[in-house]
Each structure stands twice: as structure tokens, then as C-alpha cells.
Amino acid sequence: MSDEDRVRWDRRYADRGSVTVDDVALPAVFQPFAQEFPTAGRALDLACGGGGAAVWLAQRGMDVWAVDVSPVAIAQARELAEQCGVAAHCHFEVCDLDHGLPSGLSADVVICNMFRDSRLDRSVIERLSPGGLLAVSALSEVGASPGPFRVTSGELRQAYRALEVIATEEAHGQAWLLARAGPDDSPAPR
Numbered sequence: 001m002s003d004e005d006r007v008r009w010d011r012r013y014a015d016r017g018s019v020t021v022d023d024v025a026l027p028a029v030f031q032p033f034a035q036e037f038p039t040a041g042r043a044l045d046l047a048c049g050g051g052g053a054a055v056w057l058a059q060r061g062m063d064v065w066a067v068d069v070s071p072v073a074i075a076q077a078r079e080l081a082e083q084c085g086v087a088a089h090c091h092f093e094v095c096d097l098d099h100g101l102p103s104g105l106s107a108d109v110v111i112c113n114m115f116r117d118s119r120l121d122r123s124v125i126e127r128l129s130p131g132g133l134l135a136v137s138a139l140s141e142v143g144a145s146p147g148p149f150r151v152t153s154g155e156l157r158q159a160y161r162a163l164e165v166i167a168t169e170e171a172h173g174q175a176w177l178l179a180r181a182g183p184d185d186s187p188a189p190r
Contacts, residue, residue: 009070019050019080026056027113029176030135033167041108047115051077058086067095111135116151121159128181134163137176144173151175
């Protein structure tokens with residue numbers, strides 16, 4: 001990501017102000033499926049922003065590693081975890097995903113809300129533990145105009161075809177997919 005992009009994201013999070021316990025939540029599109037998310041294990045939150053989903057996962061009993069390109073967002077996420085008493089279960093790190101998915105342990109949950117980089121697809125699948133859950137959402141061309149950060153119709157389903165889809169939807173300019181790795185899944189050949 002360019003320095004200009006990083007500054008833009010820092011400004012966006014700074015303008016938003018401090019995060020509060022009201023910010024702790026699973027992204028809205030996944031809330032109807034909250035029971036699918038485990039209550040123990042490891043989670044990876046990509047492009048975590050202010051940490052609302054990461055803290056929600058930690059409150060459920062997960063150990064969470066969350067990354068974002070914005071140091072301002074990461075500072076807010078750390079503050080939120082501290083406010084909610086789950087800082088010991090959250091590790092937040094500034095990370096530019098343009099350089100790829102950082103190495104680390106397998107995850108029982110990978111969540112990526114409103115960020116999309118198709119270069120990470122294979123790494124995301126490989127990071128999932130057997131039976132692991134993937135929750136990914138992005139802006140979409142479906143119900144909106146095409147754009148550089150919008151997925152095309154069916155893109156998420158195709159990208160994660162190696163996983164068992166639990167639910168997916170594309171409408172109103174947003175696409176999302178909730179899927180599970182099989183007990184011994186490996187990425188589909190490319």
C-alpha cells in the first residue's frame with residue numbers, strides 16, 4: 001500500500017474518534033450466523049480496523065491475531081481490547097497486506113471484512129485449520145457500479161471454491177461469503 005493510502009486510512013480512523021464497547025460486534029452480514037463462530041481456538045482478523053470483530057471473537061473465548069495497515073486503527077483496537085478486558089487474548093499488529101499474508105499459526109477462524117486482495121486467497125485457505133471458518137466480505141459490482149475495489153459477480157464463491165459454503169450473498173454493492181474448510185482440505189490446484 002502506498003504511503004498516501006496509509007495516511008488516508010490513518011486520517012479516516014482518527015476522524016472517526018475513539019472506539020467504545022458499542023463498537024464490539026461481528027460485522028452485520030455475519031451476525032445471523034454468530035452460532036457458526038467457535039468459542040475457543042485461534043482467529044485471524046485481516047484488515048481489522050478499530051478491532052470490533054477481533055474483540056467480539058476474544059470475548060467468545062478465542063485468541064485473536066489482528067492486522068491492519070493503519071497504526072491509528074491498531075492503536076484504537078488495542079484500546080478497545082483493553083476497555084473490554086480481553087487485551088490478553090488479542091494481538092494487534094500493523095501490517096501491509098500488499099506484502100502478503102504474514103506467516104503464523106493456523107486459524108480456526110479467518111475474518112476479513114470489507115477488504116479484498118485476490119493475491120491472498122490461497123494463503124487464506126492454507127491458513128485455515130481443518131474445519132476452520134472463513135468469513136469474508138467486500139464491496140461488489142452487483143447492485144453497484146464497477147470499481148477498482150469491487151468484486152465481480154461470483155468472485156468470492158470462485159476464489160474459495162475449495163471450501164464448503166455455508167452462506168453467501170451478493171446484493172446492494174456488497175458481497176460476502178461464510179465457508180468452512182473440510183477436515184483435511186488443502187487448496188484447490190490453480
